[in-house]
Amino acid sequence: MxxxxxxxxxxxxxxxxxxxxxxxxxxxxxxxxxxxxxxxxPDFMIDIQREQALCEAHDIIIFQHPFYWYSTPAIMKEWLDLVLEHGWAYGSEGKALENKLFFQVITTGGDASTYQKDGYNQFTINELTSPYQATAKLCNMTWLPPFTVSGVHRGLEQEKVQSQSEDYRRTIIALRDSLFNIEQAKQQPFLNSDINRMIRTP
Ligand SMILES: Cc1cc2nc3c(=O)[nH]c(=O)nc-3n(C[C@H](O)[C@H](O)[C@H](O)COP(=O)(O)O)c2cc1C
Structure with a gap:
């Protein structure tokens, strides 16, 4: 597991x-x-040793957050700046994160159609998350596309909240139990583009 x-x-x-x-x-x-x-x-005083120990103790690392200014809330940038130390996360001796899976769970106010080259937000979510892709690569992690819930500005109907939550739960369980098709998922724009096809039955 x-x-x-x-x-x-x-x-x-x-x-x-x-x-x-x-x-x-x-x-x-x-x-x-x-x-x-x-x-x-709450004071942004991140305990680097605690965070590094947590990363070391897990196989899959997820950043779950609302999209803020086309990026993460500020504390996640602080986390990256402090926790991903040279010689631990990257560099010739930095192997702590090697081969771990990394992905983001992103909720956006703008709906999916706005995140296109000719859409209101000009760039795709995949393009906007490129610093995270590059970071994962530098740390020798396996990057997966984000699990994304878009169009939450107008308020999601309760039904959609429930179905997205259920999809998230199924995705996490399948990843935990090695029933998620990682190689196929890498080809998708989002981790949840077609989860029924990504999840194998035990
Ligand atoms: C400071 C701030 C910045 C935001 N920036 C973006 C943005 O760049 N793109 C976007 O689609 N939505 C943006 N939003 C909307 C949030 O992403 C949206 O409200 C959030 O995902 C809803 O999740 P929640 O119900 O968990 O709060 C922003 C909201 C705030 C408060």
Missing amino acids: KKILINFAHPAKSHSNINKALRKAVETLEGVTVNDLYANY
């Missing part, structure tokens, strides 16, 4: 709709650790 670390960042959790629901769908699963960065570090 794979161990999964979810680094969760939402600076206004009490106002969250979709991230709260997604988190609730997976946080009690066996093998899953939710690491709430804003709750643990």
